[in-house]
Amino acid sequence: MKIAYDGTHFCGWQEQPNGCSVQSALSAAAEQAFGVKAVFTASGRTDSGVHALGQVCHADMEVSVPPDKLADALNCRLPSSVSVLASAAAPEGFDANRSAKKKTYVYRMYNSPRRNPLKDRYSVHIKGATDIDAMRRAAQLFVGEHDFRAYCASRSQVKTTVRTVHFFNVEQDGEDITLSVCGNGFLYNMVRTLAGTVLGCAQGSIPLERVKSSLVTGDRSLAGKTMPPNGLCLYEVDYGTVLFER
Amino acid sequence: MKIAYDGTHFCGWQEQPNGCSVQSALSAAAEQAFGVKAVFTASGRTDSGVHALGQVCHADMEVSVPPDKLADALNCRLPSSVSVLASAAAPEGFDANRSAKKKTYVYRMYNSPRRNPLKDRYSVHIKGATDIDAMRRAAQLFVGEHDFRAYCASRSQVKTTVRTVHFFNVEQDGEDITLSVCGNGFLYNMVRTLAGTVLGCAQGSIPLERVKSSLVTGDRSLAGKTMPPNGLCLYEVDYGTVLFER
Numbered sequence: 001m002k003i004a005y006d007g008t009h010f011c012g013w014q015e016q017p018n019g020c021s022v023q024s025a026l027s028a029a030a031e032q033a034f035g036v037k038a039v040f041t042a043s044g045r046t047d048s049g050v051h052a053l054g055q056v057c058h059a060d061m062e063v064s065v066p067p068d069k070l071a072d073a074l075n076c077r078l079p080s081s082v083s084v085l086a087s088a089a090a091p092e093g094f095d096a097n098r099s100a101k102k103k104t105y106v107y108r109m110y111n112s113p114r115r116n117p118l119k120d121r122y123s124v125h126i127k128g129a130t131d132i133d134a135m136r137r138a139a140q141l142f143v144g145e146h147d148f149r150a151y152c153a154s155r156s157q158v159k160t161t162v163r164t165v166h167f168f169n170v171e172q173d174g175e176d177i178t179l180s181v182c183g184n185g186f187l188y189n190m191v192r193t194l195a196g197t198v199l200g201c202a203q204g205s206i207p208l209e210r211v212k213s214s215l216v217t218g219d220r221s222l223a224g225k226t227m228p229p230n231g232l233c234l235y236e237v238d239y240g241t242v243l244f245e246r
Numbered sequence: 247m248k249i250a251y252d253g254t255h256f257c258g259w260q261e262q263p264n265g266c267s268v269q270s271a272l273s274a275a276a277e278q279a280f281g282v283k284a285v286f287t288a289s290g291r292t293d294s295g296v297h298a299l300g301q302v303c304h305a306d307m308e309v310s311v312p313p314d315k316l317a318d319a320l321n322c323r324l325p326s327s328v329s330v331l332a333s334a335a336a337p338e339g340f341d342a343n344r345s346a347k348k349k350t351y352v353y354r355m356y357n358s359p360r361r362n363p364l365k366d367r368y369s370v371h372i373k374g375a376t377d378i379d380a381m382r383r384a385a386q387l388f389v390g391e392h393d394f395r396a397y398c399a400s401r402s403q404v405k406t407t408v409r410t411v412h413f414f415n416v417e418q419d420g421e422d423i424t425l426s427v428c429g430n431g432f433l434y435n436m437v438r439t440l441a442g443t444v445l446g447c448a449q450g451s452i453p454l455e456r457v458k459s460s461l462v463t464g465d466r467s468l469a470g471k472t473m474p475p476n477g478l479c480l481y482e483v484d485y486g487t488v489l490f491e492r
Contacts, residue, residue, distance in 0.1 A: 006363040051364055071360065083361040114317065115329040117252040118297055118479070122364065233364070 001040075001071065002086040002244055003055050008121060008230065009081065013045040013055070022046075022082060026057070029077040034063050043100045043237040044186070049229030051122060054085075054104075054236040056243070058096040068245075086244035094239075102166060102238040103186060107179040107195040108231050123176070124231035130202045132172050138201035139168040139179070141211050142194060149218035151194060152187035153226070161187060161218070170198070180235070189226050197224035247286075247317065248332040248490055249301045254367060254476065255327065259291045259301070268292075268328060272303070275323035280309050289346045289483040290432070295475030297368065300331075300350075300482040302489070304342040314491075332490035340485075348412060348484040349432060353425040353441040354477050369422070370477035376448045378418050384447035385414040385425070387457050388440060395464035397440055398433035399472070407433060407464070416444070426481070435472050443470030 003022075011019030015027075023040050030038040038061040046052055065073050070087035078084070093099075108123035110116065115125050142165045149161040166182040179198065181191055197214075200206030206224055214222035249268075257265030261273075269286055276284040284307040292298055311319050316333035324330070339345075354369035356362065361371050388394075388411045395407040412428040425444065427437055443460075446452030452470055460468035 004362055004364060006367075053362070053364060075360065080361075080366065081363050083363050085360050085362075114321065114331050115326075116250055116299070116331075117327050117329050118250060118299060118368065120326065121252075121367065 001057055001074075001084050001088075003057060004053050004083050004085055005051065005055070006081040006121075007046060007049050007051045010048065012048045012050070013042050019048075022052075022055075023057075025079060025082050026059075026074065029074045030059070030061065032077045033073045034061070036061050036063075041096050043096050043103065043234075046232075046234055047189075047229050050232045050234065051230070052234040053106075055234050056096050056100070056237045056239070058090050058094060088244050091241065091243075096237075099239050100185075100237050101240045102182055102184060103234065104180060104182040104236040104238075105186065105191045106233045106235045107181070107191060107227065108233070109177045109179075109195075109199070109227075110175045111177060112175045119176075121230060122233070124228050126177075126199065126203075128203060130177070130199075131204070132170060132177070132202065134204075134208070135177075135198045135202035136170045138198040138206075138208060138211055139170050139194075141208065141215070142168050142181075146215045147218055148187055148190055148215075150214040150220050150223045151190045151197075152220075153189040153193075154220070158187060163187065163190070168194070168198075192227045192229065192232055193223050193225075195224075195227040195231065199227070200224035247303055247320075247330050247334075249303060250299050250329050250331055251297065251301070252327040252367075253292060253295050253297045256294065258294045258296065259288050265294075268298075268301075269303075271325060271328050272305075272320065275320045276305070276307065278323045279319045280307070282307050282309070287342050289342050289349065290480075292478075292480055293435075293475050296478045296480065297476070298480040299352075301480050302342050302346070302483045302485070304336050304340060334490050337487065337489075342483075345485050346431075346483050347486045348428055348430060349480065350426060350428040350482040350484075351432065351437045352479045352481045353427070353437060353473065354479070355423045355425075355441075355445070355473075356421045357423060358421045365422075367476060368479070370474050372423075372445065372449075374449060376423070376445075377450070378416060378423070378448065380450075380454070381423075381444045381448035382416045384444040384452075384454060384457055385416050385440075387454065387461070388414050388427075392461045393464055394433055394436055394461075396460040396466050396469045397436045397443070398466075399435040399439075400466070404433060409433065409436070414440070414444075438473045438475065438478055439469050439471075441470075441473040441477065445473070446470035 038059040040057040042057040067089040071084040169180045284305040286303040288303040313335040317330040415426045
């Protein structure tokens, strides 16, 4: 299934003892619709407060409707903060997590003297002089295969911190700044720390040389701050194949 | 002051016995900041659930800060759903309501097979074939001076239902449809009913001839339905003068 959610009031994708997760909202809807217990596996977890427009997940379940009708069967039972955009029978051997080839995240900020309540839910307010060209130059330093150890929250436990960033685009439209990062995978908090780092470069608090050092040394203290979750949105997951007919 | 607010959880602009209003949020912040009771008058009331990006209001009050610093003094005491974008000393004789020359409202919809939780807060989900050219032709019928009696909620009590619409633009960007309506004033629920009417024309349920009749006869039953409040945003109020320095 391809799903979208407003992460504001969720504790994240993954089921937690305390708090509402997207995963448990989907399970509850499936149980209500079909009387089965289904566990949904996503392309990757999203943190508390992070949004998704193109999250992909799968479950092994027997349902009494054609696969493409699963979306509507669940939608009428899901809270308004989650929507199943498309559903289909998974290809043989498909796993939403392990089969993912590329992921694209979008991080949004807006630069204005005062807050805009109509933007705050999905974008982070920044102030002051911001050099977009410096931001673009910093973003380019991350493109390619690098050890992103400096861009990984300390509580993360992964085999390798080497990842490939396919592109890292910076777009400006009036006061709005949109970062689009596509890679073969991302470490815990990586996109939010990349966003904080290129913002630091744009605002003059982080020299480009320090960014280069961070990638060579893996020293977390050289990277920028981790930006708030509400600016982040999982935009697209690419499996190298068409999963959903339009 | 020029203010922006997310109207989702407000009962509207105006103070009500039950419910949170934008007006009372501003009064409470002013009282906290300066120890004075201030009553704010807006360019016009907005309904429960309607947003604003360029609402203008005034109050007669003595404050201990320069007028342009009033914004920040209030912002740090306002809920996150309201922001004062600019403040200034009012020109002699200024009244936010009576001095307003033109208002521009924006109404947003998105046309997709399934709901998008990231759009639902500020845009209304519509489905099915939508003829944008028919929508544009319908919108043009409202431009000029007309008796908008058919586009006014029955509980409205006004001296005259004649209003002038300066422009009524329809923009399409992918699945997003944005209506921008500028006029010298609007009746109660008028923009939401105009939006429902041009949507009816776009979806083929309202012929253009019926729209023409509605303006001639003032028959409410000829107009379309009143669209939900969350798609509506008071975008700008024009006083024919520069109120705020940039």
